[in-house]
Amino acid sequence: MITIDAQKCVRDGFCVQACPANLIRMDGGSVPEEIDGAADRCIRCGHCVAVCPTNALDNALTPAGDYFPTPEKRPDAEAMENLLVSRRSARSFRKKPVSREQLERLLETARRSPTASNSQKLSWTMIQDAQRLDRVRELSLEWMGGDPARSHYVESARQGRDVILRNATALAVVHGPADYAWTAIDGTIALTYMELLAATMGLGTCWAGLVTAASKAVPDLLPVLGVPEGSQVGGAIMLGHPRLKHLLIPPRNAARVTWL
Structure with a gap:
């Protein structure tokens, strides 16, 4: 070898x-x-x-x-910190679609994220088809309809708000084998890679937690998400051109740390 x-x-x-x-x-x-x-x-x-x-x-x-050489041009600590603290979730998107070139660039970087023991067992679905996105919304809302704790989402949907995908024009879904213990963790890392790169490209992202949760309870949603039999969803994020620009960094709780 x-x-x-x-x-x-x-x-x-x-x-x-x-x-x-x-x-x-x-x-x-x-x-x-x-x-x-x-x-x-x-x-x-x-x-x-x-x-x-x-x-x-x-x-x-x-x-x-x-192999190819490690790039010499990389962000310093200050630039990286600025990116991390200024990143915001986009919950309002413009109708302009994200280009295929941009989506491929995001996938190319996300596939290089670390996986447990370098297993590389993740696969992707990139959904742009409007009818399929509507079906994702429909099935996710049906699932929420049976949960009183999420009734406010259903009510907002009745008023015409897209509470599932926020009118995003693309949905990135990462999935892995159902019997693989690290699908959720590996998927979260990969989506984080994608999310941070998207921020540098002027794109907006938002974690599609409702879709991920619904996929575990609604079997009919899996084929709509392009997840084959025997696989599970590791996570999903919405992608699009953000309608709003955040000018300030909101406050957050101080870190709760135990120093040992």
Whole structure:
């Protein structure tokens, strides 16, 4: 699985330190080598290749030729903090649709989010079809109709407000195997990646929590969301061009911290 160019290798041991499954060993000043059975236990994270400063290592499961350099242009702490604290949920969208190019860019970044043991078991549905979005609204509202705690949503819907998708023109749904324990967590991380990138692109987002909850109680909603049999919804967010611009950052409760 792992091959080393002995002429390039400087024996720094970085690949040994980086492997999360301890599949590489290096005895004394020797060239690193994989342990027995490494190919069956490798999680394909690619760290062994990515940390080698001399490009001496290759992994057949994640070939070095498929990598690209880490960008040097990245936001500093202040820029990142400004993005995080200024991000707001959009609950009013314009009718202008999000372009296919923008949606593909969001998906390209979201697919690189971390997953448990690099399992990469998530799949996506990107819904733009107006009739399908209407069906999502309809089934989600039917589910809420039986819950007195959500009666205010149903009443708002009767008054003509879109309480389910807020008139968003796109809905991103992430899903994974029903027997996979980390679908919700992996999905939340992936959607967060998408949400933050969308903010830099001038797009608005809002977590579609009602749709996610309804998908667990209404089997008929799953095929509408493009979720195949044997899979579960890990989360969903609305996407669109926001109608409103937030000029201030609202207050939030102070962090409740226990220092140990």
